[in-house]
Amino acid sequence: MCLAVPAKVVSLEGEKALVELGGIVHQADTRLVPEVKVGDYVLLHAGFAIESLDEGEALETLRLLEELVKAEVA
Amino acid sequence: MSFVEELRLPDLVRPFIRKIASYEGPPIHIMEVCGTHTVAIFRHGLKGLLPPAVKLLSGPGCPVCVTPNEVIDRAIALAAVPGHILVTFGDMMKVPGSYSSLAQAKAEGADVRVVYSPLESIQLARENRSKIVIFFGVGFETTAPTTAACLVEARSASLRNYFFLSAHKLVPPAIGALLTSGDVHVDGLICPGHVSAIIGSKPYEFIARDHGIGCVVTGFEPVDILQALSLLVEMRTSGRPSVVIGYRRAVRPEGNVKAQELMRTVFSVGSSVWRGIGEIPGTGLSLSDEYEGFCATRHLDVKLRPVREAAGCSCGEILRGVKSPPECRLFGTACTPEYPVGPCMVSTEGTCAAWYRYSPSTGAGSGGSSERGA
Numbered sequence: 001m002c003l004a005v006p007a008k009v010v011s012l013e014g015e016k017a018l019v020e021l022g023g024i025v026h027q028a029d030t031r032l033v034p035e036v037k038v039g040d041y042v043l044l045h046a047g048f049a050i051e052s053l054d055e056g057e058a059l060e061t062l063r064l065l066e067e068l069v070k071a072e073v074a
Numbered sequence: 075m076s077f078v079e080e081l082r083l084p085d086l087v088r089p090f091i092r093k094i095a096s097y098e099g100p101p102i103h104i105m106e107v108c109g110t111h112t113v114a115i116f117r118h119g120l121k122g123l124l125p126p127a128v129k130l131l132s133g134p135g136c137p138v139c140v141t142p143n144e145v146i147d148r149a150i151a152l153a154a155v156p157g158h159i160l161v162t163f164g165d166m167m168k169v170p171g172s173y174s175s176l177a178q179a180k181a182e183g184a185d186v187r188v189v190y191s192p193l194e195s196i197q198l199a200r201e202n203r204s205k206i207v208i209f210f211g212v213g214f215e216t217t218a219p220t221t222a223a224c225l226v227e228a229r230s231a232s233l234r235n236y237f238f239l240s241a242h243k244l245v246p247p248a249i250g251a252l253l254t255s256g257d258v259h260v261d262g263l264i265c266p267g268h269v270s271a272i273i274g275s276k277p278y279e280f281i282a283r284d285h286g287i288g289c290v291v292t293g294f295e296p297v298d299i300l301q302a303l304s305l306l307v308e309m310r311t312s313g314r315p316s317v318v319i320g321y322r323r324a325v326r327p328e329g330n331v332k333a334q335e336l337m338r339t340v341f342s343v344g345s346s347v348w349r350g351i352g353e354i355p356g357t358g359l360s361l362s363d364e365y366e367g368f369c370a371t372r373h374l375d376v377k378l379r380p381v382r383e384a385a386g387c388s389c390g391e392i393l394r395g396v397k398s399p400p401e402c403r404l405f406g407t408a409c410t411p412e413y414p415v416g417p418c419m420v421s422t423e424g425t426c427a428a429w430y431r432y433s434p435s436t437g438a439g440s441g442g443s444s445e446r447g448a
Contacts, residue, residue, distance in 0.1 A: 001137045001165055001423055002110050002216040002268040006077035029193060032219055032333045041077055043271060043324055046163075046213075047191020048220045051271040051330050055075050058323035062080055065297065068089040 004045035006053055009038050019044060077323060081295045090300035091123050094307055101127045102310050103259050104303060105395055107249060108266035109136030109423030110294055116432035118296045128307060131258065131395035132428075134248060135266055137213045138165045138421035139393060140348045141241045144381045146171035149210045149239055151376035153184040158374075159202060161195040162210040164188045168420045172382045192217075192224045199228065199236040208370045212241040216268040218359055219333035222340035225365055237370040242359035243346050245269050246277040251354045253285050258395040262306030264299065265291040267321045274329030278317045288315035291325050340365050349417065350390025389416035392425050399429040406430060 007019035007026065019028045019042060026044065030036050033049045042049035106112055112132045115121060121130060134140050150171055153160035160176070167177040167188060180186040185205075189195060195209040211221040221242065228236040245266060253260060265278055270291040278289040288309035292302035302320050309315050319325050339362065346358025361369045387409070388402035399405045399418070409415035411427055418424035 001163070001213055001421070002108055002135075002266060003423075004216065004268045004271070029191070029220075029223070031223055032330060032336070034332060041075075043268065045216055045268065046220045047193055048223070050216065050219065050268070050333065051324055053077055054323050058075055058077055058080075061322060065081075065086045065301075069085050072089045072092070 002045070004043040004050060006041050007044040007049075009036055009040050009042060009049075012036070012038050017042075017049065019049070078295070081297050086297045087300050090297070090304040093304045094128060094300065095123070095125050097125055097127055097307050097311070099127065099311060101129055102261045102307060103129050103131055104262040104264060104306050105131040105133045105258075105260045106264040107133040107135040107245065108264070108269065109139070109421065109425070110268070111135070111264055111266070111292075111299065112425055112428050113423050114294045114296070114299060116428045118299075120296060120299055123300070124303070128303065131260065132392070132425040133395055134252065134348060134351060134393040135214070135245065136418070136421050136423045136425070137217070137241070137243060138169055139389065139417040139424050140243065140350070141166075141169065141212055141417070142347045142349045142381075143172045143383065144347070144378070145239070145241050146175075147173070147378055147381060148371065148376065150174050150176060150179045150184075151378055152208050152239065152370060152374060153179050153186050155206075155374075155376065157205050159185045159187060159198060159205050159207045160210060161187045161189055161198055161207060163212060165421050166210065166212055168414060169417045170384065170414065170420070173379065192221045193227075196224050196227050196231075196233070196236070199233045200231070203235055206235050206237060206374065208237045208239055208374070210239045210241065214243055214245050214266070214269050215272040215337075216266075218242045218341065219272060219330070219336050222336040225340045225361070225368055226336065228368060229365065236368060237374055238361065238368045239370040240341075240358075240360055242341070243348070244343065244357045244359065246273070246281075247356040248348060248351070248354050249278075249281060250285075251351065251357075252394060253281065253287065255351075255394070260287060260395070261310050262315075263287055263289045264302050264306070265289050267291060267293045267298075267324065270319070270321070270325045270329065272330050272333045275317050275319050275325065275327050282315045282317050286315050289317045291317070291319045291321055293321040293324065348393070350393040384415045387416040389418045389426070392418050399426040400433075402426070406435075
């Protein structure tokens with residue numbers, strides 16, 4: 001029940017956003033993430049954006065994972 | 075960056091698989107608290123990658139499953155009153171109460187509506203002013219802020235025909251109660267990713283400090299879960315348990331402060347009954363004094379028959395991690411997803427439903443080999 005999926009904000013009007021998820025556009029309420037902007041990714045749960053996703057942290061995680069892979073191969 | 079595809083490159087998981095597979099110490103029992111993790115572990119066949127000494131247990135992290143019969147009975151009784159519309163999430167429809175389910179009540183004529191977003195319940199209340207609309211809200215910290223938002227909206231719109239039945243629960247104190255009970259041996263915890271997006275990582279610190287058990291807050295991709303397992307094995311081996319966020323793209327140590335404020339405004343924390351575990355102080359969300367006018371339990375009187383439990387159902391033990399589904403004598407015979415006896419078989423995130431769907435002996439067989447061989 002705690003399923004939440006990353007979705008991209010494609011438009012924003014007040015607290016109502018349209019978000020794209022796998023090519024399909026859904027409505028999302030953004031009152032829990034007031035700082036969100038068009039182009040950001042959010043976690044979509046029960047029609048609400050419950051948190052915004054941090055691209056910097058995601059890239060850093062990926063970089064660390066790739067380093068581990070390289071260290072194994074070396 | 076789509077936050078999904080990049081993390082699914084097969085190379086990324088190999089270092090963690092090799093590291094976990096090389097573990098040769100005494101058995102380590104790791105509990106995944108969250109039902110969404112349980113399903114991800116089965117769906118990706120992760121159990122099959124673990125050495126025999128690393129054992130996974132499913133915890134009480136499916137809100138549908140831990141909702142006790144008395145609350146489901148009340149929802150059904152409220153739905154059966156003419157002039158009432160009971161609104162809830164689809165997951166709750168087939169959950170058996172003592173005598174019936176919401177799906178059965180609907181078939182018998184009760185007005186039960188399934189919604190995806192709690193906001194739809196507000197719309198229904200606006201469109202049906204001559205009726206009483208009751209939102210039956212179920213879920214952990216992930217979901218509670220969304221229903222809190224609805225109650226704020228209902229209050230500002232002075233919706234007098236809107237009521238709320240709360241089955242919301244809080245996760246960290248329930249983990250504490252489970253660990254204190256001594257029923258189950260746990261060496262490490264995979265903490266729920268989306269509950270933590272709301273509450274952050276601080277509420278788990280007592281688990282590492284007081285219970286000496288490592289906690290990793292993680293996401294739902296295979297690489298997230300394998301990284302968490304690898305970290306927990308390392309913490310156990312080194313004897314240095316701590317709380318680590320492995321899901322940094324979504325979880326900040328302080329969580330979503332705005333959502334927490336909303337929850338504090340609308341709810342007050344009290345004790346709550348968990349199916350299979352019993353009453354746990356500090357785990358229930360009821361309406362605060364400011365919002366108690368919306369409380370369906372207090373303001374809408376219904377007659378309830380005595381609560382009864384399904385004979386032979388082991389959901390209680392399964393929710394505590396004491397039994398695995400194949401150890402229940404009803405599993406896969408009298409109790410199946412089509413004809414569920416207990417809630418763990420109803421919810422798609424229930425432990426029994428996940429075992430049934432993915433275990434080779436019962437389901438699609440895409441992984442899910444178990445320590446007990448079912």
